[in-house]
Amino acid sequence: MIWTTWRQHRAELTVGAFIVAAIGAAMIVVGNTARSRANGLSLPACMRARRDCSAALESLHRDFHSIPPFTGALVAIPLLAGMFWAAPIISREYEAGTHRLAWTQSISPLRWITVKIALIFSAIAAAALLLGLLATWTLDPLTAAFGGRYNSTWYDVQGLVPVACILVALAVGVAASAIIRRTIPAMAVTLVVYAALRIPIHWIRWRFAPLASHTFAVALTDVSRMPEGSPQDLVPAVASTDWVHGVTVTDAAGHALPTGNGNLSILQHYCPKLQEIRAPGSGTGASSGTTTEIHFQNMDACRATVNNLSIREKLSYQPASHFWFMQTVESALFLVVVGLLVAATLYAVTRRRPT
Amino acid sequence: MSAAPDEAVGAAIDTVNAGRRYGNFWALRHCTLALPPGSITAVVGPNGAGKTTLLNMLVGLLPTSEGQLRVVDEEPSSKPEFLAHVGFLAQDYPLYKEFKVADLLRFGKAMNPSWDDALARQRLAAAEVPLDRRAGRLSGGQRAQVALALAVAKRPRVLLLDEPLAALDPLARREFLKTLLDSAAATGITVVLSSHLVGELARVCDHLVVIRDGRLRLAGELDRLLGEHHWVTGSPQDTQRMPTGVEVLTESHHERHSRLLVRTNEPLLNPALTVGPVDLEELVLAYLERPAADVPAGLKEVGTR
Numbered sequence: 001m002i003w004t005t006w007r008q009h010r011a012e013l014t015v016g017a018f019i020v021a022a023i024g025a026a027m028i029v030v031g032n033t034a035r036s037r038a039n040g041l042s043l044p045a046c047m048r049a050r051r052d053c054s055a056a057l058e059s060l061h062r063d064f065h066s067i068p069p070f071t072g073a074l075v076a077i078p079l080l081a082g083m084f085w086a087a088p089i090i091s092r093e094y095e096a097g098t099h100r101l102a103w104t105q106s107i108s109p110l111r112w113i114t115v116k117i118a119l120i121f122s123a124i125a126a127a128a129l130l131l132g133l134l135a136t137w138t139l140d141p142l143t144a145a146f147g148g149r150y151n152s153t154w155y156d157v158q159g160l161v162p163v164a165c166i167l168v169a170l171a172v173g174v175a176a177s178a179i180i181r182r183t184i185p186a187m188a189v190t191l192v193v194y195a196a197l198r199i200p201i202h203w204i205r206w207r208f209a210p211l212a213s214h215t216f217a218v219a220l221t222d223v224s225r226m227p228e229g230s231p232q233d234l235v236p237a238v239a240s241t242d243w244v245h246g247v248t249v250t251d252a253a254g255h256a257l258p259t260g261n262g263n264l265s266i267l268q269h270y271c272p273k274l275q276e277i278r279a280p281g282s283g284t285g286a287s288s289g290t291t292t293e294i295h296f297q298n299m300d301a302c303r304a305t306v307n308n309l310s311i312r313e314k315l316s317y318q319p320a321s322h323f324w325f326m327q328t329v330e331s332a333l334f335l336v337v338v339g340l341l342v343a344a345t346l347y348a349v350t351r352r353r354p355t
Numbered sequence: 356m357s358a359a360p361d362e363a364v365g366a367a368i369d370t371v372n373a374g375r376r377y378g379n380f381w382a383l384r385h386c387t388l389a390l391p392p393g394s395i396t397a398v399v400g401p402n403g404a405g406k407t408t409l410l411n412m413l414v415g416l417l418p419t420s421e422g423q424l425r426v427v428d429e430e431p432s433s434k435p436e437f438l439a440h441v442g443f444l445a446q447d448y449p450l451y452k453e454f455k456v457a458d459l460l461r462f463g464k465a466m467n468p469s470w471d472d473a474l475a476r477q478r479l480a481a482a483e484v485p486l487d488r489r490a491g492r493l494s495g496g497q498r499a500q501v502a503l504a505l506a507v508a509k510r511p512r513v514l515l516l517d518e519p520l521a522a523l524d525p526l527a528r529r530e531f532l533k534t535l536l537d538s539a540a541a542t543g544i545t546v547v548l549s550s551h552l553v554g555e556l557a558r559v560c561d562h563l564v565v566i567r568d569g570r571l572r573l574a575g576e577l578d579r580l581l582g583e584h585h586w587v588t589g590s591p592q593d594t595q596r597m598p599t600g601v602e603v604l605t606e607s608h609h610e611r612h613s614r615l616l617v618r619t620n621e622p623l624l625n626p627a628l629t630v631g632p633v634d635l636e637e638l639v640l641a642y643l644e645r646p647a648a649d650v651p652a653g654l655k656e657v658g659t660r
Contacts, residue, residue: 003465007458008451097449101502104414105466106439106509350433 001107001115009120012085020127023074024134030067031138037063038141047144057240060145067142071135072153078162078169079194081124086173087186089116090349094181113178113349117342121170125163132162148241149323152202159327164334169194171341178348197337201330206245208329209322214238215314220270220306223263227296230262231313241320248314257311270309271302366425367392367513367545368413373422375408382408383569386422390547392512395539396562398549399639405569406549407446410517413547414443427512427545439469442511442544446518448502452491456484456501460508467509475508482534496527500534507538514539516548520555532559557635565642572642577635584638587615589628598623604641616641 006013038044041056090113093099103109136158143149149158156165172193176186218234226233232247249257249266258265268274274296296302318326366389374384383405390396398406411417412424415431415438424430429437450459456479464470479486482500490498499519506514519535520528536559539546550556556563563580565573573580584604587594594613597603601619616633617623623630633641 001465004462007454007462096452097445097447098451100411100416100443100445101449101451101505102466103416103433104438104441104443104445105463106435106468107466108433108435108438110433111435 005116005119027134027138034141057145071157074157078166082169082173082190083187086170087177087190088183090177091181091183091186110350128163128166150243160331164331167338168334171338175341175345178345208326211316212319213316217310220309227264243318245316250312270306273298274302369425371423376420381569393543394562395546395560397556397560398564400566404566410515440512442506442514444502444506444516448498450490457486463505469510471508475504478504495522513545553636553639584618584633586631593627
C-alpha cells in the first residue's frame, strides 16, 4: 500500500518537493540578506537600547517592500494543494472506475484510504512545518519594520499555522472527493469551504489569547489639540509588533465616553456648543472646495472649560509574546476540523454505496 | 452435473432471494442461484438487466437490499479475508492508466498476500503484452488480458467477470476466452461472467443464467437446458395438442404449419411432429422475449428452497 501510494502520487510529491525546495532556498536567501542589512543598520542594538529606531526601520521597510507580496502568495499554496491534489484523490478513482480494481484486491477500502491519507498528510505536514519554522526565522529581522507578526499573511505563513492550513485544505479536498465523487465539483467545493474556514478566522483570532491592557491618563487638552483625530492617536507608543485591538475612553469617574466621531465626540461630550464649521469661502461651492479646512466654533471656550479635566484611555492589545500561544490555539482548532473531515472521508469511502 | 438442492450446500456461489434496490427501483430481485464449484457460468441479458448489480453484490462492492448471498461459504464484504478468495474483473477493465504493466503487477503483489507473480507474468507473456508499456497505451484486448492476469494471479477461488467481452473485437474475444479457459482448467476455479453477447459463450460455459429487468428468466446447467428444449414443427392441428408436461415457450403459426419452442423432460413421440434441437442463442432470445414470470424457469433445477 505504501508503494502503491507512492506510485500513484509520485508526480505530485515530486512537484511538491521542488516547490518546497524553491521556497525554502528563497527564504534562506531573504533571511540572510535581511539579517545582514538589519545588522548593518545596527537595528538589533537600537531595539535593545529602546532608542528611536524609526530611520533604520524605514530603511529596512524600503529595502524589503517586495517581501509581503511574496508571503501573500504563499498563503495560496494550501488552497492549491487542496484543490489540485486532494480533491481528485478519490473522485478520480470513481471517475475512471479504478475503485473497482483497488477495492477488490485483498485489502479493505478502509485500510486503502487510511494509509493513503496518513502518508500524504504526514509528508505534507512535515514540509509545511519545515517551511513555517523557516519563515519564522526568515521574517524575524523584518518583523519590527513591517508592523509585527500579527499581520494576516505573515501570521499565516509562520510558525504552526501553515501546517494547520495545509492539512485542513487537504482534508476538505479529500472529504469533498469522497462524498461528491466527481473531481471538478469537489475542487469547487474545496475552494469555497476552505475560504469559508480560513477567512473568518482573521476576525476572531484576537480572542485566542486573553488581551493585555494598558490604562493611562490623557489630559483633555491633548484631545482638543487634535479634534479630528482618534483617541488611539494619543496612545503612547506601544511596540510596533503588538497588535492593538481597541481603545476605550472613560471619564475620571470611569464612565465610558462616546468615541463614534473620534476625539470630536469626546470634546462635544463636554462642550455641547462645539460645532464644526467650514472655512470662509468654502460654502460658495467654488472649486476651492477641495482645500476646505475644518474649523471649530467655540473651540477656545471649550479649551478653557476642559483644561483641567482628565480622561483615561484603556488600550487592549495582543502583545507580540502571545504569538506562539495564539498559533497553538488556532492550529489545535483546525486540527479538530481536520479530524472531523477525515472521519467523514473514511465514512464516505467505507459505506458501500451504489457504484 | 446438475445443481440439485442437496448439492447447493457445497455450492461455490449460493444466493437466496437476493435483491438490490435503488430508491423504488429494483435493479435485481428474487435472485436464487446455486452454482457448483468449478462451474463456468454465463450471466446473459440485455444492458441494464441487473448483471453488473449481481456481480458487484457477489464481490462485496454493493450491499444487498434483501436476501442472502454466499460466495465460497462467506458473506461478500470488503474484508481482506473475503476479497482474497474472489477475483474480479470490472466492466471496461479499469486499470491505472499511468501505471506501466510491470507497475500493475507490483500493485497486485503489494495488495494480495496470495499473489502468484510467475502466473501473472506467464499469462502476460503468452498474450504478448509488453511489461514496460503504460496501461493507458495498451489496446483493448491487451488491457483485458492485463486485468484478467491481475484477477487470476491473486489465486482466487471464484472469478467474477463483468462484461469481459463487450469491448473486444472478435479475434481478441477468442484470445481472451482461451486464456480464461486455460486458467480455469488449470486451477479449477469457479467462473461467472456476464455478457450481452451470446454467440461465443456456448463453447466456454457449462451453466447459463438469463436475466432481464432485474429478474432471472432461466437458470441451469447448459447441456441439460439445451436437452430439454426443442423446436417442434407440424400442422397447426397437431401442434395444438401437446401432451401434459410440455411447456410451449414461443409459437408462430402459418397457414400450413406451426413452429413451437417447447420445454419438456419427456420425449415427444407424436410422429406427425418434427422435433429439432435448439441452440444457445435461440434459447436465450426465447426467454428474454417472454413476458416476466413470477418464478423463473429452471429454478426447480437450481436449488429452490
